[in-house]
Amino acid sequence: MADTIAMEAAAAPLDELLRPFSTIQKDWMLITAGSGIGRSEWNTMTASWGSFGTFWNRPCVTCVIRPSRHTFTFVEREKLVTFSFFEPSFKHALQVCGSTTGVTTDKATAASITPVLLEPGAVGFAESRVNLVCRKIYSSDVDPAGFADESFLENYPQKDFHRMFVCEIIRAYAKKGSLK
C-alpha cells in the first residue's frame, strides 16, 4: 500500500481524519479481526454504533458487537482489532458486509474489498481511507439492569445484548489523500 502512511496514534491527526458524530454513525465502519488474510483467518462486519474518545488516558474506539455475529468470535479471540473507514463510494461494500455473514459468504469477494495484513495480527483493507489498528483493553457485556429506561429493551427482542469493547488506537494507516 504505497499510497498509505502509517502513523503512531500520538502522531496521527485523528481529529482531521475522523469526525466523532458522523464517521461511525453516518458513514459506518468495518470491524475486523484475524490472524491472516486467508479466507477463514479473518472476519469483518459493518457497524454504525460506537464512539471515539479517551479511556484510561488512551485514545480509543469503543464498539458494541452482538454475540450472534461471526465477527464476535474473531474479536474475542484476537488481541488486535482493526476499524476501517471508507469513502462514500464504498457504502455498498459496507452494506454487503453488514447484511451477510462470514459463515457462508466470502465478504472480500462479495464486497470487492481486499484484506491486507497491516501488521502481525491486524487485518485491514487496501481500499480504506483510514485503518486504525487497535488493542482491546476492556470488554464488558451490556447489562439491561443498567438501562435508564425500559424502552431501550426494544433494541434486544432476541435478548442478544451487545458486548462492549474498548480498543486503544495503536496506529493509524491513512491514504495520503486523506491528510490535509
Ligand SMILES: Cc1cc2nc3c(=O)[nH]c(=O)nc-3n(C[C@H](O)[C@H](O)[C@H](O)COP(=O)(O)O)c2cc1C
Ligand atoms: C449499517 C449497519 C450497522 C450495523 N451496526 C452493528 C453494530 O454496531 N453492532 C453489531 O453487532 N451489528 C451491527 N450490524 C450488523 C452486522 O454488521 C451484521 O449482522 C453482519 O452481517 C454480521 O456479520 P458476521 O456474522 O460475518 O459477523 C450493523 C449492520 C449494518 C448494515
